[in-house]
Amino acid sequence: MRLTPKSATLLILVALIALAPVFFPSGFYYRVGALVFVNALAVTGIVILTGWAGQISLGHAGFAGIGAYACALAPVHWGIHPALSVLLGAAASAVLAWLVGRPILRLKGYYLAVASLGMGILISMVLNNERALTRGPDGIGVPELGLRAVLKDAGLGLSNGQFWYFLCGIALVVGAWAALNLRDSATGRALRALHGSEVAARTVGMDVARLKLQAFVISAVYASVSGSLLALQNRFITPDVAGFLHSVEMVTMAVLGGVGSVAGGIFGAAVLTLLPQVLTVLAEYEQLVLGAVMVLVMIFLREGIVPSMLRKGRRREE
Amino acid sequence: MTLLSIEGLGICFGGIKAVHDVSFAASPGEVVSVIGPNGAGKTTLFNMISGVYRPGSGRVVLNGEDVTAMSPHLLARRGMCRTFQNLQVFQTMTVLENVIAGFHLQESGDVLSDLLNLPAARRRAKDAEAGARELLRRLGLERAAEREAGSLSYGSLKRLEIARAMALKPKVLLLDEPAAGCNAVETEEIDHLIAEIAASGVAVLLVEHDMKLVMRISSHIVVLDHGEKVAEGDPATVSRNPAVIAAYLGADDAAR
Numbered sequence: 001m002r003l004t005p006k007s008a009t010l011l012i013l014v015a016l017i018a019l020a021p022v023f024f025p026s027g028f029y030y031r032v033g034a035l036v037f038v039n040a041l042a043v044t045g046i047v048i049l050t051g052w053a054g055q056i057s058l059g060h061a062g063f064a065g066i067g068a069y070a071c072a073l074a075p076v077h078w079g080i081h082p083a084l085s086v087l088l089g090a091a092a093s094a095v096l097a098w099l100v101g102r103p104i105l106r107l108k109g110y111y112l113a114v115a116s117l118g119m120g121i122l123i124s125m126v127l128n129n130e131r132a133l134t135r136g137p138d139g140i141g142v143p144e145l146g147l148r149a150v151l152k153d154a155g156l157g158l159s160n161g162q163f164w165y166f167l168c169g170i171a172l173v174v175g176a177w178a179a180l181n182l183r184d185s186a187t188g189r190a191l192r193a194l195h196g197s198e199v200a201a202r203t204v205g206m207d208v209a210r211l212k213l214q215a216f217v218i219s220a221v222y223a224s225v226s227g228s229l230l231a232l233q234n235r236f237i238t239p240d241v242a243g244f245l246h247s248v249e250m251v252t253m254a255v256l257g258g259v260g261s262v263a264g265g266i267f268g269a270a271v272l273t274l275l276p277q278v279l280t281v282l283a284e285y286e287q288l289v290l291g292a293v294m295v296l297v298m299i300f301l302r303e304g305i306v307p308s309m310l311r312k313g314r315r316r317e318e
Numbered sequence: 319m320t321l322l323s324i325e326g327l328g329i330c331f332g333g334i335k336a337v338h339d340v341s342f343a344a345s346p347g348e349v350v351s352v353i354g355p356n357g358a359g360k361t362t363l364f365n366m367i368s369g370v371y372r373p374g375s376g377r378v379v380l381n382g383e384d385v386t387a388m389s390p391h392l393l394a395r396r397g398m399c400r401t402f403q404n405l406q407v408f409q410t411m412t413v414l415e416n417v418i419a420g421f422h423l424q425e426s427g428d429v430l431s432d433l434l435n436l437p438a439a440r441r442r443a444k445d446a447e448a449g450a451r452e453l454l455r456r457l458g459l460e461r462a463a464e465r466e467a468g469s470l471s472y473g474s475l476k477r478l479e480i481a482r483a484m485a486l487k488p489k490v491l492l493l494d495e496p497a498a499g500c501n502a503v504e505t506e507e508i509d510h511l512i513a514e515i516a517a518s519g520v521a522v523l524l525v526e527h528d529m530k531l532v533m534r535i536s537s538h539i540v541v542l543d544h545g546e547k548v549a550e551g552d553p554a555t556v557s558r559n560p561a562v563i564a565a566y567l568g569a570d571d572a573a574r
Binding site: 188 | 368369370389390391393394395399400402406407408409410411415418419420422423425426427429432433434435439442443446482483485486
């Protein structure tokens with residue numbers, strides 16, 4: 001049986017997540033792995049929004065901030081379980097994305113980028129300045145999720161690093177699965193169509209404004225869940241999670257790996273999360289090499305690493 | 319029975335009357351062609367009818383309903399679809415996906431079932447794909463189904479655009495220069511295709527420069543010059559009309 005690209009992507013992803021720990025020299029690598037998965041989850045949302053629907057956002061870290069602070073605040077102030085706080089954060093991000101998206105998605109290209117940037121900055125400012133609630137720039141503690149203890153009682157004892165590695169890994173697989181489902185569905189096809197030609201998309205009956213809004217809301221939920229997972233595993237969060245740099249990081253990861261493909265986005269997240277760890281041996285030249293890698297990839301592999309490589313492979317087959 | 323009627327449609331761009339007071343009507347099964355020299359306002363007229371431009375004056379009535387300046391996606395729901403003079407194909411999608419996109423109104427459901435790949439979403443996608451493959455076969459594009467649309471020849475892209483429009487099962491189909499840039503064989507194919515579509519009860523509106531094609535398949539011709547309707551009638555009447563000859567050859571030649 002020939003695998004569809006969707007099953008192949010998911011199978012490789014599951015295999016990598018399951019087998020990678022075999023090669024981990026120390027427990028620290030579980031933590032790096034979990035960080036890769038959390039970033040990849042947010043980037044998968046960017047793939048949907050930017051890669052398929054062609055809409056650029058430079059403010060998606062704002063939604064990660066909402067997801068993160070929901071887990072920090074809701075359990076303390078309203079006694080909501082941290083796991084439910086993840087859903088609460090996702091719902092809040094979805095509602096905000098819907099409200100903000102309606103006016104700003106009328107804008108195109110860099111106008112949209114700047115408007116979304118403004119939205120991200122506003123969220124980040126609220127988190128920085130509402131000290132009474134968020135404790136400002138110094139950050140705030142996040143309650144324990146409590147699931148690890150439940151698993152331990154059930155006879156599945158995992159270290160903290162292992163637990164978060166596998167939980168974030170599962171979250172990523174589910175996120176990638178949903179995104180791949182979307183890609184070949186009516187909605188996903190319509191998103192890619194409006195990216196190709198908005199006027200043609202309209203003439204075949206696609207409600208372009210509504211579709212863009214759907215993509216914006218879905219990607220906001222991805223970012224929000226990613227922020228929640230980050231907060232819960234670090235047990236501490238600062239407003240930097242909602243900052244401009246984090247937004248740019250998401251977009252950069254997506255574009256580097258290949259913004260048009262889920263596998264590409266995940267690969268980009270892995271590269272840009274791991275590379276700085278590897279490059280620490282270069283000390284002060286770390287940033288220089290990182291920048292050079294990004295420039296070279298954009299020059300020689302314009303569609304991003306994964307799609308460009310696949311295309312080359314296919315051409316060789318023919 | 320009139321399906322589409324255009325009543326006194328006009329638009330100005332920066333004080334210049336691009337189209338002024340144009341009226342005509344189309345019935346099911348008819349091929350109504352709009353002809354005229356370059357810059358006569360044919361595509362502008364199409365853009366107003368199909369909701370891309372908001373007309374400055376006049377009305378568009380579809381099936382008894384005033385649809386003037388209605389958004390194209392709402393017009394599509396009411397059975398109007400069009401193709402474009404400057405191809406508007408979804409370049410990075412496959413040929414098959416392009417045609418499936420034409421089934422959007424039948425195929426689309428709620429986003430959640432798309433995200434979770436629920437059976438309902440799978441069924442909808444499967445039906446749309448079957449319909450799209452059938453259309454590709456009819457248009458002789460089935461062998462290119464899995465290719466990226468951007469890699470197709472110009473003539474094939476023209477047919478692909480028509481296939482996508484046909485997927486909507488429109489009552490009114492606007493074709494903007496479907497044969498432009500096509501060779502003689504391709505033009506003849508498109509000729510047959512248009513006749514076939516009209517015979518199935520669709521009102522076809524056609525903008526086309528290939529006069530042989532227009533004269534052969536039109537049931538009614540509307541002639542525009544400088545944004546105004548200068549003549550209309552069946553092909554034989556129009557081709558003898560002095561105003562038409564003047565518009566095409568220049569007034570001096572006609573007078574001589």
